[in-house]
Amino acid sequence: MANAVQSYHHGDLRSALIEAATARLSEYGIDSLSLRKLAEDAGVSRTAPYHHFKDKSALLSAIAAKGFSDWHTAAKRIFEQEDKTPKARFREFVHEYIGYAADNPEMYELMFGRTIWQNQAATNDLKDVAFPCFQFQVTMTRYWQDKGLLPNNQDALRLAQVTWGTLHGIARLLIDGIYADSSHIDEMCDCAADLFMQKQP
Amino acid sequence: MANAVQSYHHGDLRSALIEAATARLSEYGIDSLSLRKLAEDAGVSRTAPYHHFKDKSALLSAIAAKGFSDWHTAAKRIFEQEDKTPKARFREFVHEYIGYAADNPEMYELMFGRTIWQNQAATNDLKDVAFPCFQFQVTMTRYWQDKGLLPNNQDALRLAQVTWGTLHGIARLLIDGIYADSSHIDEMCDCAADLFMQKQP
DNA sequence: AGGCTATGTTGACAGTGTCAAGATAAAACG
DNA sequence: CGTTTTATCTTGACACTGTCAACATAGCCT
Structure with a gap:
């Protein structure tokens, strides 16, 4: 090289x-x-x-695509651990999501930030990798609904949007520097998981 | 002028x-x-x-400060409507929060984005306006806990961070262009509100 | 061998934030 | 009142950015 x-x-x-x-x-x-x-x-x-690359945005999209691919793999690995209970996997997923963002703040910012998504700037190559990643969130949500962890009276898509929104929001508040004190990340994750699974304390 | x-x-x-x-x-x-x-x-x-202004960031901080001041006023107005039930006010707050972000995407991005918060770049003037605004979120959370809307077995601060995180996350996914379809905003808000108030269907 | 095409180069342009040094007017002071 | 300080504004300059146009090179295909 x-x-x-x-x-x-x-x-x-x-x-x-x-x-x-x-x-x-x-x-x-x-x-x-x-x-x-x-x-x-x-x-x-x-x-x-x-x-x-057509322009700077196209280069950034290519990097982000790699990030989505990696994250999708990681998410699947967590989700498919047969030896753990659905509940344990759900909790682990929450922690891992926030953990990924906290450990790779700039990559997370790139992947889920306005830079590459705003004004339909996203490349088709990027969408091809990102959309399955988003879709997987819905698949998991439906599974957790079936297992009784998440409320069953909600549309899976809406629920996925809200749960993902929660993780995304916490992640962003952390990496953007608004939650200056990052020493209680795990507690926040547990609180979020508990909130979602209110009926299974 | x-x-x-x-x-x-x-x-x-x-x-x-x-x-x-x-x-x-x-x-x-x-x-x-x-x-x-x-x-x-x-x-x-x-x-x-x-x-x-010391630099560009200081100017941006000044604009954001105005935004926080305005939003704080709006939030208080919603929260203090004596003629409505706590539950109705909670639901309205959720809708209004997302609505504010959707209606003022660039201002929201400025107020809650990395531009002014990253690397402790925030002015003291900004903090003086923003922190009470954050604090108000905790106050409201504690109130809703007292009214039995939100789970009482959680620390108010953590719960406030999570609920705010949810609103912030949905807002960002919308204004950053990741939720390309913005026609179901209200449904998402209701889903989020329902999720928080699971025990009060 | 010759030409096409992918890939690389330099030059240039408009735009950015920001510093340094000098000009001007208003306010403070004797 | 005159003078001096201070706040404010100006021009000049620098380093940096993304991107276009025009030109150079080299590898591949016929």
Whole structure:
């Protein structure tokens, strides 16, 4: 990866850019992520990235797509632990969701933030990865309803939107710096889980 | 207000900047809000704003402070309607919260977004207005607990964080463009309210 | 071998936040 | 009243951004 830098053609600039971007994202944050710096990291000129991505937003979408893919895998892993009770898995999911956001704040911001979703800016490639991820939330909700953990008198889609909204909201309040004190994350997660499962204390 | 433009000294540049910023914010969004354009709107040079605000973030904080003040007033008005039942007021609060966000997406983004809260960037002036607003959420939560609407076996602070998180999450998913279909806002609000008040169907 | 195409380059433009240094007017002070 | 301080505003400059246009290179296909 570090050898063929001298040649005129990079070889795999697209991957190199995504890699550099992911690294810079987690280290310096999305706000100070510039195409020019990424190009420099990859050892190419400022405008080279434009032969692989339509614009900056397209590059960001590509990174986010990777994030969605990873998260979807993680969510499925938690959800499909046969050896644990549905209730335990539900609680674990809540903790893991917030945990993922807290551990990867800039990636979370990118994936679920306005940068790539606003004004229908989302790439089709991104939607293809993200929508199944959203859909999985509904699938899980329906399952938990069937198991009696979540209220059965609510539409699964609405309920999924609300439960996801809760997790998303807590995650954002944390990573955006509004909940300055992040020492009670687990307590908040438990409180949320308890609230959802009010009938099963 | 539009007369003394010719004079060397503006007179009330600070207010003019905030006014111009508020107008531009709701019309063009926070991303395309630049100090230079605001200065032009006010009829002064690019760097004049720096005599009234430390930097761009300070100006944004000032606008947000106004937003918090307004929202706090609105929230109190809803909460203190003596002629309505606590339950009705709770439900109304949920709808109004999401409604405020949906009607003023850019202001909401500014008030509750990372722009002004990240890295302890928040001004003290801002905190002085915002914290009571947050605190009011806890006060209301405790009240609703006392009235038996919300579970009494939870710490009021945690519960307030979770319920607020829910509202915030739904609001953000809507205004950030992730919930592309905004035609079921009211249903989501009712679902959330029902979920919180599970024991009072 | 020759040309097409993917990929890379430099130059340029409009825009941004922000600092430094100088100009002006209003307010404070003797 | 005159003078000096202070608040406010101005121009100039810098480093940085995303992105377009025009040109250069090299690998691939016929």
